[in-house]
Amino acid sequence: MNSILGLFNYWIVIFLMMTGFYVVIAQGNLVKKLVGLGLFQASVFLLYISMGKVEGGHAPIIDAFNRVYSNPLPHVLILTAIVVGVATLAVGLALIVRIQDAYGSVEEDDIQAHDNEADSD
Amino acid sequence: MTAIAAIRQRDLFAVVMLFGIYSLLTAGLFMNLDAVDVAFTEAAVGAGTTTVLMLSTLRLTGRYQRRSSHSPLLPLLVVTVTGAALVYGTLDAPLLGDPGAPAHQHVAPRYIESGLKEVGTPNLVTAVLASYRGYDTLGETLVIFTAGLAVLLLLGVTPCVSQRPQAEPLDDQAVLKLVVKVLIPLVLLYGLYVQFHGDYGAGGGFQAGVIFATGFVLYGLVFGDGNVQRVLPPHGLRRLAACGVLLYGGVGLVSLFRGGAFLDYDQLATDPIAGQHLGIFLVELGVGLNVFAVVMLIFFAFSSRRGEP
Numbered sequence: 001m002n003s004i005l006g007l008f009n010y011w012i013v014i015f016l017m018m019t020g021f022y023v024v025i026a027q028g029n030l031v032k033k034l035v036g037l038g039l040f041q042a043s044v045f046l047l048y049i050s051m052g053k054v055e056g057g058h059a060p061i062i063d064a065f066n067r068v069y070s071n072p073l074p075h076v077l078i079l080t081a082i083v084v085g086v087a088t089l090a091v092g093l094a095l096i097v098r099i100q101d102a103y104g105s106v107e108e109d110d111i112q113a114h115d116n117e118a119d120s121d
Numbered sequence: 122m123t124a125i126a127a128i129r130q131r132d133l134f135a136v137v138m139l140f141g142i143y144s145l146l147t148a149g150l151f152m153n154l155d156a157v158d159v160a161f162t163e164a165a166v167g168a169g170t171t172t173v174l175m176l177s178t179l180r181l182t183g184r185y186q187r188r189s190s191h192s193p194l195l196p197l198l199v200v201t202v203t204g205a206a207l208v209y210g211t212l213d214a215p216l217l218g219d220p221g222a223p224a225h226q227h228v229a230p231r232y233i234e235s236g237l238k239e240v241g242t243p244n245l246v247t248a249v250l251a252s253y254r255g256y257d258t259l260g261e262t263l264v265i266f267t268a269g270l271a272v273l274l275l276l277g278v279t280p281c282v283s284q285r286p287q288a289e290p291l292d293d294q295a296v297l298k299l300v301v302k303v304l305i306p307l308v309l310l311y312g313l314y315v316q317f318h319g320d321y322g323a324g325g326g327f328q329a330g331v332i333f334a335t336g337f338v339l340y341g342l343v344f345g346d347g348n349v350q351r352v353l354p355p356h357g358l359r360r361l362a363a364c365g366v367l368l369y370g371g372v373g374l375v376s377l378f379r380g381g382a383f384l385d386y387d388q389l390a391t392d393p394i395a396g397q398h399l400g401i402f403l404v405e406l407g408v409g410l411n412v413f414a415v416v417m418l419i420f421f422a423f424s425s426r427r428g429e430p
Binding site: 060076078 | 137212
Protein backbone atom coordinates (compact mmCIF):
# COMPACT_ATOMS: atom_id res chain seq x y z
CA MET A 1 0.00 0.00 0.00
CA ASN A 2 2.79 2.33 0.97
CA SER A 3 4.66 1.66 -2.23
CA ILE A 4 1.58 2.37 -4.33
CA LEU A 5 1.25 5.80 -2.74
CA GLY A 6 4.98 6.39 -3.10
CA LEU A 7 5.01 5.53 -6.77
CA PHE A 8 1.75 7.27 -7.60
CA ASN A 9 3.56 10.49 -8.52
CA TYR A 10 5.52 8.69 -11.23
CA TRP A 11 2.33 7.28 -12.67
CA ILE A 12 0.74 10.70 -12.85
CA VAL A 13 3.84 11.96 -14.61
CA ILE A 14 3.76 9.07 -17.07
CA PHE A 15 0.06 9.58 -17.71
CA LEU A 16 0.58 13.28 -18.46
CA MET A 17 3.64 12.52 -20.55
CA MET A 18 1.78 9.98 -22.65
CA THR A 19 -1.11 12.44 -23.07
CA GLY A 20 1.32 14.95 -24.53
CA PHE A 21 3.01 12.28 -26.63
CA TYR A 22 -0.36 11.19 -28.04
CA VAL A 23 -1.19 14.74 -29.08
CA VAL A 24 2.15 15.13 -30.80
CA ILE A 25 1.85 11.98 -32.88
CA ALA A 26 -1.90 11.77 -33.44
CA GLN A 27 -3.08 15.31 -34.12
CA GLY A 28 -2.52 17.15 -37.36
CA ASN A 29 -2.69 20.75 -36.25
CA LEU A 30 0.75 22.21 -35.58
CA VAL A 31 -0.38 24.54 -32.78
CA LYS A 32 -2.01 21.57 -31.08
CA LYS A 33 1.22 19.62 -31.44
CA LEU A 34 3.08 22.38 -29.62
CA VAL A 35 0.51 22.28 -26.81
CA GLY A 36 1.19 18.53 -26.66
CA LEU A 37 4.90 19.18 -26.39
CA GLY A 38 4.13 21.65 -23.60
CA LEU A 39 2.18 18.97 -21.70
CA PHE A 40 5.05 16.55 -22.17
CA GLN A 41 7.52 19.15 -20.97
CA ALA A 42 5.46 20.01 -17.89
CA SER A 43 5.28 16.34 -16.96
CA VAL A 44 9.10 16.14 -17.04
CA PHE A 45 9.25 19.21 -14.79
CA LEU A 46 6.90 17.48 -12.38
CA LEU A 47 9.06 14.35 -12.41
CA TYR A 48 12.15 16.32 -11.41
CA ILE A 49 10.42 18.33 -8.73
CA SER A 50 8.83 15.26 -7.17
CA MET A 51 12.29 13.66 -7.10
CA GLY A 52 13.58 16.62 -5.10
CA LYS A 53 10.92 16.29 -2.39
CA VAL A 54 12.10 14.99 0.96
CA GLU A 55 9.57 13.63 3.47
CA GLY A 56 8.91 16.34 6.08
CA GLY A 57 11.16 18.77 4.25
CA HIS A 58 10.67 22.48 3.75
CA ALA A 59 11.36 24.88 0.92
CA PRO A 60 15.14 25.26 0.59
CA ILE A 61 15.39 28.73 2.08
CA ILE A 62 17.47 28.56 5.25
CA ASP A 63 15.91 29.99 8.39
CA ALA A 64 16.31 29.47 12.10
CA PHE A 65 13.68 26.74 12.56
CA ASN A 66 13.72 24.12 9.85
CA ARG A 67 16.43 21.54 9.76
CA VAL A 68 15.21 19.39 6.86
CA TYR A 69 15.14 21.00 3.44
CA SER A 70 14.08 19.60 0.10
CA ASN A 71 16.77 19.14 -2.51
CA PRO A 72 17.43 22.52 -4.20
CA LEU A 73 19.23 21.08 -7.22
CA PRO A 74 16.19 19.87 -9.22
CA HIS A 75 14.50 23.19 -8.46
CA VAL A 76 17.35 25.10 -10.08
CA LEU A 77 17.37 22.87 -13.15
CA ILE A 78 13.63 23.14 -13.66
CA LEU A 79 13.43 26.85 -12.92
CA THR A 80 15.78 27.63 -15.78
CA ALA A 81 14.20 24.93 -17.94
CA ILE A 82 10.78 26.62 -17.67
CA VAL A 83 12.10 29.94 -18.94
CA VAL A 84 14.13 28.24 -21.66
CA GLY A 85 10.96 26.29 -22.48
CA VAL A 86 8.93 29.42 -23.14
CA ALA A 87 11.73 30.82 -25.32
CA THR A 88 11.90 27.67 -27.42
CA LEU A 89 8.10 27.53 -27.56
CA ALA A 90 8.21 31.02 -29.03
CA VAL A 91 10.64 29.80 -31.71
CA GLY A 92 8.24 26.96 -32.51
CA LEU A 93 5.30 29.35 -32.76
CA ALA A 94 7.33 31.66 -34.99
CA LEU A 95 8.07 28.73 -37.29
CA ILE A 96 4.34 27.93 -37.39
CA VAL A 97 3.56 31.51 -38.36
CA ARG A 98 6.06 31.28 -41.22
CA ILE A 99 4.61 27.93 -42.31
CA GLN A 100 1.17 29.55 -42.35
CA ASP A 101 2.60 32.30 -44.59
CA ALA A 102 4.23 29.83 -46.95
CA TYR A 103 1.55 27.13 -47.17
CA GLY A 104 -1.61 28.91 -46.09
CA SER A 105 -2.38 26.20 -43.55
CA VAL A 106 -1.09 24.72 -40.30
CA GLU A 107 -2.62 21.27 -40.82
CA GLU A 108 -0.06 18.56 -41.42
CA ASP A 109 -2.09 16.90 -44.21
CA ASP A 110 -2.40 20.12 -46.21
CA ILE A 111 1.31 20.78 -45.91
CA GLN A 112 2.20 17.29 -47.07
CA ALA A 113 -0.22 17.45 -49.98
CA HIS A 114 1.30 20.78 -50.96
CA ASP A 115 4.80 19.31 -50.83
CA ASN A 116 3.80 16.28 -52.89
CA GLU A 117 2.35 18.52 -55.57
CA ALA A 118 5.53 20.55 -55.64
CA ASP A 119 7.59 17.36 -55.99
CA SER A 120 5.54 15.95 -58.85
CA ASP A 121 5.79 19.18 -60.84
CA MET B 122 -7.79 16.20 -16.07
CA THR B 123 -7.48 19.60 -17.66
CA ALA B 124 -4.91 17.94 -19.92
CA ILE B 125 -7.54 15.52 -21.22
CA ALA B 126 -9.98 18.33 -21.85
CA ALA B 127 -7.24 20.21 -23.65
CA ILE B 128 -6.57 17.45 -26.17
CA ARG B 129 -10.25 16.69 -26.82
CA GLN B 130 -11.12 20.24 -27.82
CA ARG B 131 -10.84 21.29 -31.41
CA ASP B 132 -11.47 24.93 -30.67
CA LEU B 133 -7.86 25.99 -30.24
CA PHE B 134 -8.81 29.07 -28.24
CA ALA B 135 -10.27 26.84 -25.55
CA VAL B 136 -7.20 24.60 -25.78
CA VAL B 137 -4.88 27.50 -25.05
CA MET B 138 -7.00 28.66 -22.12
CA LEU B 139 -7.09 25.15 -20.66
CA PHE B 140 -3.34 24.92 -21.11
CA GLY B 141 -3.00 28.10 -19.06
CA ILE B 142 -5.16 26.62 -16.29
CA TYR B 143 -3.10 23.44 -16.44
CA SER B 144 0.07 25.51 -15.92
CA LEU B 145 -1.42 27.28 -12.94
CA LEU B 146 -2.44 23.95 -11.38
CA THR B 147 1.07 22.63 -11.96
CA ALA B 148 2.41 25.69 -10.18
CA GLY B 149 0.22 24.87 -7.19
CA LEU B 150 1.55 21.34 -7.19
CA PHE B 151 5.15 22.58 -7.26
CA MET B 152 4.35 24.74 -4.25
CA ASN B 153 3.14 21.64 -2.46
CA LEU B 154 6.39 19.85 -3.27
CA ASP B 155 8.46 22.61 -1.61
CA ALA B 156 9.65 24.15 -4.88
CA VAL B 157 8.56 27.73 -4.27
CA ASP B 158 10.91 29.29 -6.82
CA VAL B 159 9.76 26.89 -9.49
CA ALA B 160 6.09 27.44 -8.69
CA PHE B 161 6.68 31.13 -9.05
CA THR B 162 8.31 30.76 -12.46
CA GLU B 163 5.67 28.37 -13.73
CA ALA B 164 2.87 30.71 -12.67
CA ALA B 165 4.48 33.74 -14.33
CA VAL B 166 5.61 31.96 -17.49
CA GLY B 167 3.03 29.24 -18.03
CA ALA B 168 -0.12 31.07 -17.12
CA GLY B 169 1.01 34.49 -18.38
CA THR B 170 3.52 34.63 -21.18
CA THR B 171 2.80 31.31 -22.89
CA THR B 172 -0.91 32.03 -23.13
CA VAL B 173 -0.35 35.44 -24.68
CA LEU B 174 2.12 34.03 -27.22
CA MET B 175 -0.16 31.17 -28.20
CA LEU B 176 -3.11 33.51 -28.60
CA SER B 177 -1.07 35.82 -30.83
CA THR B 178 -0.20 32.82 -32.99
CA LEU B 179 -3.83 31.75 -33.20
CA ARG B 180 -4.68 35.21 -34.47
CA LEU B 181 -2.39 34.56 -37.38
CA THR B 182 -3.22 30.93 -38.08
CA GLY B 183 -6.91 30.55 -37.39
CA ARG B 184 -8.90 29.32 -34.47
CA TYR B 185 -10.31 25.93 -35.41
CA GLN B 186 -8.62 22.65 -35.97
CA ARG B 187 -9.80 20.27 -38.71
CA ARG B 188 -10.92 16.78 -37.83
CA SER B 189 -8.00 14.46 -38.41
CA SER B 190 -8.30 12.01 -41.29
CA HIS B 191 -6.14 9.38 -39.64
CA SER B 192 -7.39 6.74 -37.30
CA PRO B 193 -6.29 7.40 -33.70
CA LEU B 194 -5.82 3.69 -32.98
CA LEU B 195 -2.19 3.28 -33.97
CA PRO B 196 -0.93 6.29 -31.97
CA LEU B 197 -3.06 5.16 -29.04
CA LEU B 198 -1.42 1.74 -29.18
CA VAL B 199 2.09 3.23 -29.34
CA VAL B 200 1.31 5.50 -26.40
CA THR B 201 -0.17 2.70 -24.29
CA VAL B 202 2.81 0.40 -24.88
CA THR B 203 5.32 3.17 -24.08
CA GLY B 204 3.36 4.14 -20.98
CA ALA B 205 3.19 0.55 -19.77
CA ALA B 206 6.94 0.16 -20.25
CA LEU B 207 7.55 3.33 -18.26
CA VAL B 208 5.24 2.22 -15.45
CA TYR B 209 7.11 -1.09 -15.31
CA GLY B 210 10.33 0.94 -15.04
CA THR B 211 9.06 2.85 -12.00
CA LEU B 212 8.48 -0.29 -9.96
CA ASP B 213 11.99 -0.17 -8.47
CA ALA B 214 12.20 3.62 -8.38
CA PRO B 215 12.63 5.33 -4.99
CA LEU B 216 9.38 6.30 -3.29
CA LEU B 217 8.19 9.89 -3.10
CA GLY B 218 9.86 11.78 -0.26
CA ASP B 219 12.41 9.03 0.53
CA PRO B 220 15.44 10.84 2.01
CA GLY B 221 17.69 7.96 0.95
CA ALA B 222 16.91 8.33 -2.76
CA PRO B 223 19.98 8.57 -5.02
CA ALA B 224 19.02 12.10 -6.04
CA HIS B 225 19.71 13.30 -2.49
CA GLN B 226 23.08 11.60 -2.05
CA HIS B 227 25.53 13.27 -4.38
CA VAL B 228 26.06 17.04 -4.24
CA ALA B 229 22.77 18.13 -2.67
CA PRO B 230 23.81 17.61 0.99
CA ARG B 231 26.86 19.77 0.42
CA TYR B 232 24.75 22.56 -1.09
CA ILE B 233 22.38 22.44 1.86
CA GLU B 234 25.03 22.19 4.59
CA SER B 235 27.60 24.68 3.36
CA GLY B 236 25.51 26.91 1.09
CA LEU B 237 24.89 29.56 3.73
CA LYS B 238 28.52 29.54 4.88
CA GLU B 239 30.14 29.64 1.44
CA VAL B 240 27.74 31.81 -0.50
CA GLY B 241 25.89 33.74 2.17
CA THR B 242 22.41 33.67 0.62
CA PRO B 243 19.69 31.97 2.63
CA ASN B 244 17.81 31.00 -0.53
CA LEU B 245 19.70 27.90 -1.57
CA VAL B 246 18.05 27.83 -4.98
CA THR B 247 19.64 31.20 -5.76
CA ALA B 248 22.97 30.04 -4.35
CA VAL B 249 23.03 26.93 -6.51
CA LEU B 250 21.66 28.76 -9.55
CA ALA B 251 24.03 31.69 -9.61
CA SER B 252 27.09 30.43 -7.80
CA TYR B 253 27.61 26.66 -7.69
CA ARG B 254 26.12 26.05 -11.10
CA GLY B 255 26.92 29.41 -12.66
CA TYR B 256 28.12 27.81 -15.89
CA ASP B 257 24.77 26.11 -16.49
CA THR B 258 22.91 29.33 -15.90
CA LEU B 259 25.20 31.22 -18.25
CA GLY B 260 24.49 28.57 -20.89
CA GLU B 261 20.75 28.84 -20.31
CA THR B 262 20.86 32.62 -20.54
CA LEU B 263 22.61 32.22 -23.87
CA VAL B 264 19.94 29.77 -25.05
CA ILE B 265 17.22 32.29 -24.22
CA PHE B 266 19.15 34.99 -26.05
CA THR B 267 19.59 32.73 -29.08
CA ALA B 268 15.90 31.82 -29.07
CA GLY B 269 15.04 35.51 -29.04
CA LEU B 270 17.35 36.04 -32.01
CA ALA B 271 15.76 33.12 -33.86
CA VAL B 272 12.26 34.54 -33.38
CA LEU B 273 13.44 37.93 -34.61
CA LEU B 274 15.06 36.36 -37.67
CA LEU B 275 11.90 34.39 -38.44
CA LEU B 276 9.35 37.13 -37.87
CA GLY B 277 11.16 40.47 -37.67
CA VAL B 278 9.83 43.46 -35.80
CA THR B 279 8.28 46.14 -37.93
CA PRO B 280 8.60 49.27 -35.85
CA CYS B 281 5.36 51.15 -35.56
CA VAL B 282 6.96 53.95 -33.57
CA SER B 283 6.66 56.54 -36.30
CA GLN B 284 2.93 56.09 -36.64
CA ARG B 285 0.42 58.37 -35.07
CA PRO B 286 -0.46 57.44 -31.51
CA GLN B 287 -2.43 54.35 -32.36
CA ALA B 288 -6.10 53.99 -31.90
CA GLU B 289 -6.35 51.99 -28.72
CA PRO B 290 -7.59 48.49 -29.45
CA LEU B 291 -9.97 48.36 -26.52
CA ASP B 292 -11.30 51.88 -26.59
CA ASP B 293 -14.67 51.05 -25.15
CA GLN B 294 -13.53 48.91 -22.22
CA ALA B 295 -13.32 51.54 -19.51
CA VAL B 296 -13.37 49.11 -16.58
CA LEU B 297 -10.64 46.93 -18.06
CA LYS B 298 -8.44 49.92 -18.76
CA LEU B 299 -8.84 51.27 -15.26
CA VAL B 300 -8.05 47.94 -13.64
CA VAL B 301 -4.97 47.51 -15.83
CA LYS B 302 -3.80 51.01 -14.98
CA VAL B 303 -3.97 50.20 -11.29
CA LEU B 304 -2.34 46.79 -11.71
CA ILE B 305 0.66 47.71 -13.82
CA PRO B 306 2.65 49.73 -11.25
CA LEU B 307 2.09 46.93 -8.74
CA VAL B 308 3.27 44.31 -11.22
CA LEU B 309 6.41 46.32 -12.02
CA LEU B 310 7.17 46.99 -8.35
CA TYR B 311 6.70 43.34 -7.58
CA GLY B 312 9.08 42.46 -10.43
CA LEU B 313 11.76 44.70 -8.93
CA TYR B 314 11.21 43.21 -5.49
CA VAL B 315 11.57 39.70 -6.87
CA GLN B 316 14.73 40.72 -8.69
CA PHE B 317 16.53 42.27 -5.75
CA HIS B 318 15.17 40.13 -2.94
CA GLY B 319 15.97 36.81 -4.64
CA ASP B 320 18.91 36.13 -2.31
CA TYR B 321 16.69 35.96 0.74
CA GLY B 322 13.26 34.89 -0.38
CA ALA B 323 11.92 33.07 -3.39
CA GLY B 324 12.73 34.81 -6.62
CA GLY B 325 15.58 35.87 -8.86
CA GLY B 326 16.46 37.14 -12.29
CA PHE B 327 14.47 34.64 -14.34
CA GLN B 328 11.19 35.24 -12.53
CA ALA B 329 11.72 38.99 -12.26
CA GLY B 330 12.44 39.31 -15.98
CA VAL B 331 9.23 37.50 -16.84
CA ILE B 332 7.08 39.36 -14.29
CA PHE B 333 8.44 42.72 -15.42
CA ALA B 334 7.80 41.86 -19.05
CA THR B 335 4.27 40.70 -18.16
CA GLY B 336 3.53 44.19 -16.87
CA PHE B 337 4.49 45.75 -20.18
CA VAL B 338 2.77 43.04 -22.22
CA LEU B 339 -0.43 43.74 -20.28
CA TYR B 340 -0.11 47.41 -21.12
CA GLY B 341 0.55 46.57 -24.75
CA LEU B 342 -2.51 44.33 -24.95
CA VAL B 343 -4.85 46.96 -23.60
CA PHE B 344 -3.38 50.24 -24.85
CA GLY B 345 -1.72 49.15 -28.11
CA ASP B 346 1.83 48.17 -29.00
CA GLY B 347 2.70 51.54 -30.42
CA ASN B 348 2.43 53.12 -27.01
CA VAL B 349 4.70 50.49 -25.44
CA GLN B 350 7.21 50.76 -28.27
CA ARG B 351 7.55 54.47 -27.60
CA VAL B 352 8.80 53.61 -24.12
CA LEU B 353 10.72 50.49 -25.11
CA PRO B 354 11.93 50.79 -28.71
CA PRO B 355 12.80 47.36 -30.17
CA HIS B 356 16.34 48.36 -31.15
CA GLY B 357 16.98 49.36 -27.53
CA LEU B 358 15.58 46.04 -26.33
CA ARG B 359 17.91 44.16 -28.65
CA ARG B 360 20.87 45.94 -27.05
CA LEU B 361 19.45 45.33 -23.59
CA ALA B 362 19.26 41.58 -24.24
CA ALA B 363 22.87 41.54 -25.40
CA CYS B 364 23.91 43.68 -22.40
CA GLY B 365 22.37 41.14 -20.02
CA VAL B 366 24.42 38.28 -21.48
CA LEU B 367 27.56 40.44 -21.62
CA LEU B 368 27.11 41.47 -17.99
CA TYR B 369 26.96 37.82 -16.97
CA GLY B 370 29.99 36.88 -19.06
CA GLY B 371 31.78 40.04 -17.94
CA VAL B 372 31.46 39.08 -14.26
CA GLY B 373 33.05 35.77 -15.17
CA LEU B 374 35.92 37.46 -16.99
CA VAL B 375 36.56 39.92 -14.17
CA SER B 376 36.89 37.07 -11.68
CA LEU B 377 39.20 35.34 -14.17
CA PHE B 378 41.45 38.38 -14.41
CA ARG B 379 41.55 38.78 -10.65
CA GLY B 380 43.22 35.44 -10.33
CA GLY B 381 40.28 33.09 -9.74
CA ALA B 382 38.41 30.66 -11.96
CA PHE B 383 35.75 31.80 -14.44
CA LEU B 384 32.67 32.93 -12.43
CA ASP B 385 34.54 32.53 -9.13
CA TYR B 386 32.87 35.37 -7.22
CA ASP B 387 35.18 35.09 -4.23
CA GLN B 388 37.65 37.21 -6.17
CA LEU B 389 35.28 40.13 -6.70
CA ALA B 390 35.89 41.64 -3.26
CA THR B 391 38.37 41.20 -0.47
CA ASP B 392 35.86 39.30 1.63
CA PRO B 393 34.61 36.12 -0.14
CA ILE B 394 31.04 36.51 1.15
CA ALA B 395 30.86 40.11 -0.05
CA GLY B 396 32.29 38.96 -3.37
CA GLN B 397 29.64 36.25 -3.65
CA HIS B 398 26.91 38.80 -2.89
CA LEU B 399 28.18 41.19 -5.54
CA GLY B 400 28.64 38.41 -8.06
CA ILE B 401 25.18 36.96 -7.55
CA PHE B 402 23.62 40.40 -7.67
CA LEU B 403 25.28 41.26 -10.99
CA VAL B 404 24.64 37.87 -12.53
CA GLU B 405 20.97 37.91 -11.55
CA LEU B 406 20.71 41.42 -12.96
CA GLY B 407 22.19 40.17 -16.23
CA VAL B 408 19.73 37.29 -16.33
CA GLY B 409 16.82 39.58 -15.49
CA LEU B 410 17.69 42.10 -18.21
CA ASN B 411 18.17 39.38 -20.79
CA VAL B 412 14.93 37.55 -19.99
CA PHE B 413 12.93 40.77 -19.87
CA ALA B 414 14.28 42.05 -23.18
CA VAL B 415 13.85 38.71 -24.96
CA VAL B 416 10.27 38.22 -23.77
CA MET B 417 9.38 41.76 -24.86
CA LEU B 418 11.02 41.27 -28.26
CA ILE B 419 9.17 38.00 -28.80
CA PHE B 420 5.90 39.68 -27.88
CA PHE B 421 6.53 42.54 -30.30
CA ALA B 422 7.57 40.11 -33.03
CA PHE B 423 4.24 38.30 -32.77
CA SER B 424 2.02 41.28 -32.22
CA SER B 425 3.53 43.40 -35.00
CA ARG B 426 2.46 40.80 -37.57
CA ARG B 427 -1.10 41.09 -36.39
CA GLY B 428 -2.17 43.67 -38.93
CA GLU B 429 -1.14 41.64 -41.96
CA PRO B 430 -3.71 39.48 -43.71
